[in-house]
Amino acid sequence: MTLAPVIAVVGPSGVGKDSVIEALEARAKGIQRLRRVVTRPEGEAGEDFRRVTDDAFRQMEGEGAFALSWHAHGLLYGVPKEIAQQRQVAEAVLVNLSRAVLLQAQEIFGDLIVISLTADASVLEQRLSLRGRESDSEQARRLGQAKTPLPKGLVRVIEVDNSGALQDTVAKILSRLQLESA
Numbered sequence: 001m002t003l004a005p006v007i008a009v010v011g012p013s014g015v016g017k018d019s020v021i022e023a024l025e026a027r028a029k030g031i032q033r034l035r036r037v038v039t040r041p042e043g044e045a046g047e048d049f050r051r052v053t054d055d056a057f058r059q060m061e062g063e064g065a066f067a068l069s070w071h072a073h074g075l076l077y078g079v080p081k082e083i084a085q086q087r088q089v090a091e092a093v094l095v096n097l098s099r100a101v102l103l104q105a106q107e108i109f110g111d112l113i114v115i116s117l118t119a120d121a122s123v124l125e126q127r128l129s130l131r132g133r134e135s136d137s138e139q140a141r142r143l144g145q146a147k148t149p150l151p152k153g154l155v156r157v158i159e160v161d162n163s164g165a166l167q168d169t170v171a172k173i174l175s176r177l178q179l180e181s182a
């Protein structure tokens, strides 16, 4: 059975990864988002994710619960191995990934499309501040990592600027994805 592609949405903090994922899922029938496991502390909201403690995460990892996992912003993130079942029923599975794990993701998932979102530095700063999920110092730290480059060796990368309206970004992505599958 062929598995649907995994679409990794990546980019700096505040660029709009979760907003784009949510909007794409709503707009495109058949595209589903993946629910990540994150050790994000109580009180910090975010996308629809499964919150676990560090100990629970480590235990899950030891039991082989993740297809992919990584460490960023002092948190642990996991892609549950059930992504394989999701890829059997969906036309594509969207997931918010770290830029640091993209080559690993390409190796593990095989069929990987990377959507690399960009936005002007001033826009990022304003959006992180408006989101208000992290402290000012944590926001500043995340902004400091904004320019992390994508690794070399990725087969399919779609770069889209999300400095403008979300609906324009989503339209641009859908048209690029259609071109890809044509």
Ligand SMILES: Nc1ncnc2c1ncn2[C@@H]1O[C@H](COP(=O)(O)OP(=O)(O)O)[C@@H](O)[C@H]1O
Pocket (backbone or CB within 6 Å): 011, 012, 013, 014, 015, 016, 017, 018, 019, 020, 127, 128, 130, 131, 162, 163, 164, 165, 166, 167, 169
């Ligand atoms: N195109 C856009 N126009 C205006 N605000 C946006 C846009 N994309 C995202 N946002 C807002 O910016 C903030 C950060 O977006 P989010 O999706 O959490 O980014 P990320 O997941 O990349 O950190 C949120 O408050 C979100 O509502």
Ligand SMILES: O=P(O)(O)OC[C@H]1O[C@H](OP(=O)(O)OP(=O)(O)O)[C@H](O)[C@@H]1O
Pocket (backbone or CB within 6 Å): 010, 011, 012, 013, 014, 017, 072, 073, 077, 096, 097, 098, 099, 100, 142, 145, 148
């Ligand atoms: O290595 P990087 O590409 O810089 O990514 C670091 C982390 O940032 C994002 O997490 P999260 O969505 O929790 O944070 P964000 O909304 O602030 O980007 C992304 O999913 C990674 O887990």
